[in-house]
Amino acid sequence: MTAFRLIESAVDTTDLDDFDSVVRLHWPRVFRFAMASLRDRDTAQSVAQDCLLRAYRARNDFRGEASIHTWLMRIAVNLVRDAARNRRFQFWRRLRTTGVGTDTVSDWMPDRGISPEAKAMLKEQIEIAWTAVAGLSQKQSTVFLLRFVEDMDLLEIASVTGLTEGAVKVHLFRALQSIRRKVGKLI
């Protein structure tokens, strides 16, 4: 488990009775996943709001079999899938030249003392890989983002997506292969 996941799991001990705290802690994570999946701020915001509203309405049905984060992400994954299928959303996404703002994902690349040449090459690889993620199937993209953006392990991903662990591995493998093909000789 990475440091990032340790920090995030430490804040996952909130009681559902204190729903304000649940919103405060989990809103950014749900929004982040929706944003990475849909690449549209307004839709991601709408998905995050809807996710927490549904969770609030269903809070009495939560039996604690999974963590609150896993439970919320399960709702978010379904909402993201529905939003991506929405024809109106697809139309506006096609129409837009950029999803949000003028900065790209590679502008936010961690810069830990690598040489300018290596940084430039990595930046290019990140750009190509990020474009390749947009071309993945819905399941491949979800599994990939849960694994590398949300830093979830395979069992958590299986729980969130409702897939078996084996199916998660297959989708992740296909996603990786597809991205690596696009990045090509750079890696």
Next chain:
Amino acid sequence: MKTHLSSKAISQWIAGERSKARAEHLRECAECSAELARVEHLFVTLGTSVRHWSDRRIEVGIVGGPVPVRRPSVLRWASAVTLMVAVGLALYRYGEERPSADPQRDALLEQVDAATSRSIPEAMEPLTMLLPPEGERSKR
């Protein structure tokens, strides 16, 4: 001859499909472990970049978190009221009719006004008596 891990095998390893034989090979083969590290680094860096990029959308203050409300201070209210009273008084004073202090100037202004509001020169005014009234002219 040592057989290196294929591109497919490296992707399978990253996707969680791991075996003892591959683990052993990766321990022994510096080339394959370097290749694996390079590919993993790309995906981990991509994940981190996406995380920062998405989190930035929250930081810019458009989504998430309550928006702080700025309450106007007493000083601001007082300044606003004073300004409104001052502007109101100035407009009132400006609109007031003031008596003229120079009768000669007023007479001259009346003459100029009469001259400029004539439709024809003063010398030609008797000729207008010969013309029929305005309504009858238009009927013809």
